[in-house]
Amino acid sequence: MINQAIKAAIQEYGAELTEIRRKLHSEPELSWEEVKTTAYVCEYLEKLGITYRKTEPTGVIAEIKGGKSGNTVALRADMDALSVEQLNKALPYASKEAGKMHACGHDAHTAMLLVAAKALNAVKEDLPGNVRLIFQPAEEVAAGAKELVKQGAVEGVDNVFGIHIWSQMPTSKVACTQGPSFASADIFTVKFKGRGGHGAMPQECIDATIVASSFVMNVQSVVSRTVDPQLPAVLTVGKMDVGTRFNVIAENAVIEGTVRCFDPQIRDHIEKQLQIYAENVANIYGADAEVEYYRGTQAVINDESSAKLVQKVAGAAFGEDVLYNEKPTMGGEDFSFYLDEVPGSFALVGAGNAEKDTQWAHHHGNFNIDEDALATGAELYAQYAWAYLTEGTENIG
Structure with a gap:
């Protein structure tokens, strides 16, 4: 040999x-x-x-x-x-x-x-x-x-x-x-659009900061509560861009993250769940959501x-x-x-x-x-x- x-x-x-x-x-x-x-x-x-x-x-x-x-x-x-x-x-x-x-x-x-x-x-x-x-x-x-x-x-x-x-x-x-x-490695971007305004008048606004924060906290349950724990998967939010000034309620928020797993069906599932979570969180607050999902490497x-x-x-x-x-x-x-x-x-x-x-x-x-x-x-x-x-x-x- x-x-x-x-x-x-x-x-x-x-x-x-x-x-x-x-x-x-x-x-x-x-x-x-x-x-x-x-x-x-x-x-x-x-x-x-x-x-x-x-x-x-x-x-x-x-x-x-x-x-x-x-x-x-x-x-x-x-x-x-x-x-x-x-x-x-x-x-x-x-x-x-x-x-x-x-x-x-x-x-x-x-x-x-x-x-x-x-x-x-x-x-x-x-x-x-x-x-x-x-x-x-x-x-x-x-x-x-x-x-x-x-x-x-x-x-x-x-x-x-x-x-x-x-x-x-x-x-x-x-x-x-x-x-x-090695796992598949994908990139996602979620954009939330609310209604900005003065920090002293929140009742006139839809705060994109609140919407984005709610999404970040809730989206972790996609893996912890909807994926078989015996099938490895990671969903990470690595970047969050929101707001322009301390006394201005943010109108826009952009979140970026990555999804890693080995199973193609789990990959499909997480991509779908990201869309569902983003839309539902946005609906709660009266905001709009847009999800972009880029498939990088295969497993x-x-x-x-x-x-x-x-x-x-x-x-x-x-x-x-x-x-x-x-x-x-x-x-x-x-x-x-x-x-x-x-x-x-x-x-x-x-x-x-x-x-x-x-x-x-x-x-x-x-x-x-x-x-x-x-x-x-x-x-x-x-x-x-x-x-x-x-x-x-x-x-x-």
Whole structure:
């Protein structure tokens, strides 16, 4: 199952792997702005002689053609950074861009996949099939995967695999849950319109502040009282914009929030309940309500046989004690859009180490990774592709 040439190559490329990650970390680009990152990926692939094409407006799809006929497995890495100010500025590879930072590990993902591609390319004559390489933009706005699917990222692909560096797990541990892994992640906006007026004459007004506050308090019961408690769901109101002045009764209120769950029926139910609650709360006070609901990522549901293959590969490559039982997260991941098209799985590779100050949560300004995890991720990418093409998932018990 494990290709020793791949293992040796990843070890040999260790310094290069770290160098690539640090370069990308210091030059972060936001979603749909990954122009320099795209150019760097293309240049790297070109030197290896790997065929590729740019996607629009950013991103790269490449392919390693095996020397023998067989299936095609896709490996995906995202490339975009966040609008986060880097706080750990003492790092020698800290962001050079004010207000922009790789605070989620996508720099590591891109570096790992590039080096995995280098290792796989060296054994391509022995590959019974092809390896599709997907360098994806705009994961942080939940739009990149959907767009790359439209541009043919998984056409002709039989299986897809992705990795996320995870600071909440010990360095180089590997987790790949069978079934639900990441939740669907949706955004809602509720607008209430009342009737404004002087703060001394409330009887002449319909106070949008009261309407919005009532909605925020009552809408929590959508999950606590209308959803089966054995089915995970989260409804969070994260922003409330209401009022203009201390002595003016507000005419308008805007509320924004997010909904997370794993079950499609629960997702439909919560969307419907948001509309019902908003309209009924508005009716109580004589106000008007408008609800906008944007469906972001789907839930990431790992194919059982693919997840078992990840576990088998990780155990064989790094030892059985590397396997880690990480619970599904309510976080969102647009890798789900690939899984809507073809079977596959999404793994987590630990990069948290308090001794190296890499235990910070994703999206925090102090986020960093233990770079010892890079080799684990790069090899897992490459060994999964090798194992899938040479053995498949049909006989994984």
